[in-house]
Amino acid sequence: MTHPRYTRLIDALPSTVPFVGPEAQERAAGRPFTARLGANENGFGPSPRAIAAMAAAAGDVWKYGDSTSFELRAALAAHHDVNVPNVLVGEGIDGLLGYLCRLLIEPGDAVVTSDGAYPTFNYHVAGFGGVLHKVPYSDDHEDLDALIAKAIETGAKLIYLANPDNPMGTWHGREAIEAMIKKVPDGTLLLLDEAYVEFAPEDTAARIAADDPRVIRMRTFSKAHGMAGARVGYAIAAPELIAAFDKIRNHFGMCRISQAGALAALQDTTWQAYMRLLVAGARQRIADIAAQNGLSTLPSATNFVAIDCGGDGDFARAVLTALGDAGVFVRMPFVAPENRCIRVSVGPEPELDRFAEALPHALEAARTSRMK
Amino acid sequence: MTHPRYTRLIDALPSTVPFVGPEAQERAAGRPFTARLGANENGFGPSPRAIAAMAAAAGDVWKYGDSTSFELRAALAAHHDVNVPNVLVGEGIDGLLGYLCRLLIEPGDAVVTSDGAYPTFNYHVAGFGGVLHKVPYSDDHEDLDALIAKAIETGAKLIYLANPDNPMGTWHGREAIEAMIKKVPDGTLLLLDEAYVEFAPEDTAARIAADDPRVIRMRTFSKAHGMAGARVGYAIAAPELIAAFDKIRNHFGMCRISQAGALAALQDTTWQAYMRLLVAGARQRIADIAAQNGLSTLPSATNFVAIDCGGDGDFARAVLTALGDAGVFVRMPFVAPENRCIRVSVGPEPELDRFAEALPHALEAARTSRMK
Numbered sequence: 001m002t003h004p005r006y007t008r009l010i011d012a013l014p015s016t017v018p019f020v021g022p023e024a025q026e027r028a029a030g031r032p033f034t035a036r037l038g039a040n041e042n043g044f045g046p047s048p049r050a051i052a053a054m055a056a057a058a059g060d061v062w063k064y065g066d067s068t069s070f071e072l073r074a075a076l077a078a079h080h081d082v083n084v085p086n087v088l089v090g091e092g093i094d095g096l097l098g099y100l101c102r103l104l105i106e107p108g109d110a111v112v113t114s115d116g117a118y119p120t121f122n123y124h125v126a127g128f129g130g131v132l133h134k135v136p137y138s139d140d141h142e143d144l145d146a147l148i149a150k151a152i153e154t155g156a157k158l159i160y161l162a163n164p165d166n167p168m169g170t171w172h173g174r175e176a177i178e179a180m181i182k183k184v185p186d187g188t189l190l191l192l193d194e195a196y197v198e199f200a201p202e203d204t205a206a207r208i209a210a211d212d213p214r215v216i217r218m219r220t221f222s223k224a225h226g227m228a229g230a231r232v233g234y235a236i237a238a239p240e241l242i243a244a245f246d247k248i249r250n251h252f253g254m255c256r257i258s259q260a261g262a263l264a265a266l267q268d269t270t271w272q273a274y275m276r277l278l279v280a281g282a283r284q285r286i287a288d289i290a291a292q293n294g295l296s297t298l299p300s301a302t303n304f305v306a307i308d309c310g311g312d313g314d315f316a317r318a319v320l321t322a323l324g325d326a327g328v329f330v331r332m333p334f335v336a337p338e339n340r341c342i343r344v345s346v347g348p349e350p351e352l353d354r355f356a357e358a359l360p361h362a363l364e365a366a367r368t369s370r371m372k
Numbered sequence: 373m374t375h376p377r378y379t380r381l382i383d384a385l386p387s388t389v390p391f392v393g394p395e396a397q398e399r400a401a402g403r404p405f406t407a408r409l410g411a412n413e414n415g416f417g418p419s420p421r422a423i424a425a426m427a428a429a430a431g432d433v434w435k436y437g438d439s440t441s442f443e444l445r446a447a448l449a450a451h452h453d454v455n456v457p458n459v460l461v462g463e464g465i466d467g468l469l470g471y472l473c474r475l476l477i478e479p480g481d482a483v484v485t486s487d488g489a490y491p492t493f494n495y496h497v498a499g500f501g502g503v504l505h506k507v508p509y510s511d512d513h514e515d516l517d518a519l520i521a522k523a524i525e526t527g528a529k530l531i532y533l534a535n536p537d538n539p540m541g542t543w544h545g546r547e548a549i550e551a552m553i554k555k556v557p558d559g560t561l562l563l564l565d566e567a568y569v570e571f572a573p574e575d576t577a578a579r580i581a582a583d584d585p586r587v588i589r590m591r592t593f594s595k596a597h598g599m600a601g602a603r604v605g606y607a608i609a610a611p612e613l614i615a616a617f618d619k620i621r622n623h624f625g626m627c628r629i630s631q632a633g634a635l636a637a638l639q640d641t642t643w644q645a646y647m648r649l650l651v652a653g654a655r656q657r658i659a660d661i662a663a664q665n666g667l668s669t670l671p672s673a674t675n676f677v678a679i680d681c682g683g684d685g686d687f688a689r690a691v692l693t694a695l696g697d698a699g700v701f702v703r704m705p706f707v708a709p710e711n712r713c714i715r716v717s718v719g720p721e722p723e724l725d726r727f728a729e730a731l732p733h734a735l736e737a738a739r740t741s742r743m744k
């Protein structure tokens with residue numbers, strides 16, 4: 001019998017998956033989580049106007065979505081004070097990361113990121129044969145100077161920077177980012193992932209000229225707009241770069257219902273302000289819960305909080321496992337020393353109550369197992 | 373200023389788009405279509421149960437979709453009498469085509485298709501540097517023997533076959549397809565696009581062993597289930613091939629609302645039967661409208677009908693343009709002699725009424741312009 005002949009690159013790739021989703025974990029455990037606080041989702045949900053728009057669009061789903069997402073792009077362009085050709089809408093930032101890697105990366109090309117930063121970006125880089133060069137975090141922050149230095153050293157085509165950072169929740173002010181952009185070497189593109197920036201202090205989002213060819217920024221409706229399952233992300237960059245995506249993207253890839261929901265969410269500025277208050281309150285609640293257990297938290301400009309469990313990665317992993325056994329889904333950073341933390345996403349009070357109830361027992365279980 | 377450094381392949385790709393969507397055409401024309409019959413959408417819409425499931429899922433869209441689409445895959449596996457590892461759910465067949473090309477095609481690799489077949493497949497092949505070898509249609513049907521012969525001649529990694537065919541609507545019975553599969557040469561994979569097969573006579577879908585490594589079949593919720601805008605396609609193939617997609621796919625790429633809608637649509641077998649009746653009726657109506665204008669139609673096993681306009685490609689193009697000017701959106705085949713036809717998708721009576729009203733004038737306009 002015959003078999004498909006895969007490319008050499010595919011044959012060499014491992015069958016790894018960046019994240020095991022909560023549903024898969026629930027099936028493996030044979031029971032549902034009672035608190036879903038691990039995937040940096042926004043449990044406060046989308047704007048009621050967005051929900052209504054999506055429900056209304058369901059009956060129209062026999063039509064393909066607009067392949068240019070024109071209305072949404074026009075609204076985003078106005079929102080960001082750029083032009084429509086500066087904006088690309090795609091299937092979540094994850095989808096856009098894949099497209100961008102495909103545009104730039106051939107086997108052997110150098111790419112720079114932080115060690116412990118977003119694994120889905122690394123997955124896409126590896127998927128096109130790129131060689132990842134990682135620099136360590138500095139004091140739980142992404143190290144802007146080290147990223148630039150490594151890009152110069154390796155001749156990188158692409159630098160990945162999340163501001164605010166995931167998984168730590170820390171951030172740099174816009175002046176620091178703007179100063180970094182000035183140092184991006186010739187031939188390098190800075191991918192500035194601003195998935196969480198709507199939760200950050202006002203002076204966090206960098207001001208970037210719409211035609212600056214050194215940077216592509218990415219945003220999403222998954223976090224501040226509470227629409228992770230809708231898969232709507234967007235990129236802002238120079239028109240030439242945005243146009244290049246048209247050579248390869250899945251033109252009719254956007255869900256029509258999601259397009260309608262994103263447009264309504266963008267227009268509901270009242271809900272956005274309300275959401276920032278809810279998320280800030282939940283961040284404080286997570287910090288309070290940590291403090292009640294004698295633990296400290298990192299300052300966060302996102303919809304999640306890194307709790308320092310006060311030990312090493314094994315200890316934090318034991319806490320995370322015990323929380324999971326108690327039905328509380330959280331995640332944790334991947335590398336030391338950041339992996340001394342667990343990462344808890346915001347959510348409504350009842351879910352945080354369950355976390356508050358489970359944490360002391362989880363810490364106790366982790367401490368007991370450490371003493372064995 | 374610095375610029376991104378694209379891959380050599382990207383630099384060489386043209387900025388072409390497989391299809392200009394109806395919304396883009398409407399914006400260019402400055403007015404909406406009054407009959408949307410061009411994109412092989414299903415204007416009868418989705419099952420009311422699917423609409424209800426999508427509306428209900430809108431409030432839950434703060435959660436990422438299940439990255440394994442497990443429930444939907446389990447239901448599809450049961451429906452097709454295969455196992456879950458035989459089934460992959462993805463972002464429409466278009467998305468799956470892109471993934472499959474990425475798995476198999478490196479620059480210079482040979483791929484076989486029919487001249488005038490699905491341009492989005494060609495787009496993805498070109499996007500990975502594949503070399504397309506095209507065989508002509510035979511009597512408005514895809515030519516199974518010619519496809520196999522060309523694959524042997526070129527050492528193709530991949531053959532594309534749509535059964536039933538788009539854009540002609542013609543089809544082969546399952547025995548012919550099964551006989552073709554036996555002839556697929558070593559090292560070649562047959563991509564059997566069955567997007568329209570639910571509209572075809574019962575003996576059209578080939579029976580293929582679940583672990584047969586020579587074939588991957590693709591299906592969709594866009595056509596029979598009336599959910600084109602939801603972007604849900606799926607593939608059935610040997611587990612090894614299905615697993616290979618996990619190396620590269622956008623794991624969290626599925627819209628959660630679409631997953632819920634597809635599951636409900638699959639379960640609504642009453643609606644599916646009703647839909648087949650509606651579509652068969654609309655096909656007959658399109659044939660009647662053609663006959664009233666002295667035109668013949670091709671037999672169709674799909675949700676669209678190719679009308680032979682009785683002239684050449686230029687004449688059919690003039691008819692299509694005049695229909696567009698009258699607010700009726702249809703499309704047409706790309707190459708001769710199939711491009712003597714226009715392709716009209718099914719739709720509810722009011723839309724077909726507008727087509728019936730516009731067609732005589734469009735034919736008149738095309739004839740007049742031909743005499744100039």
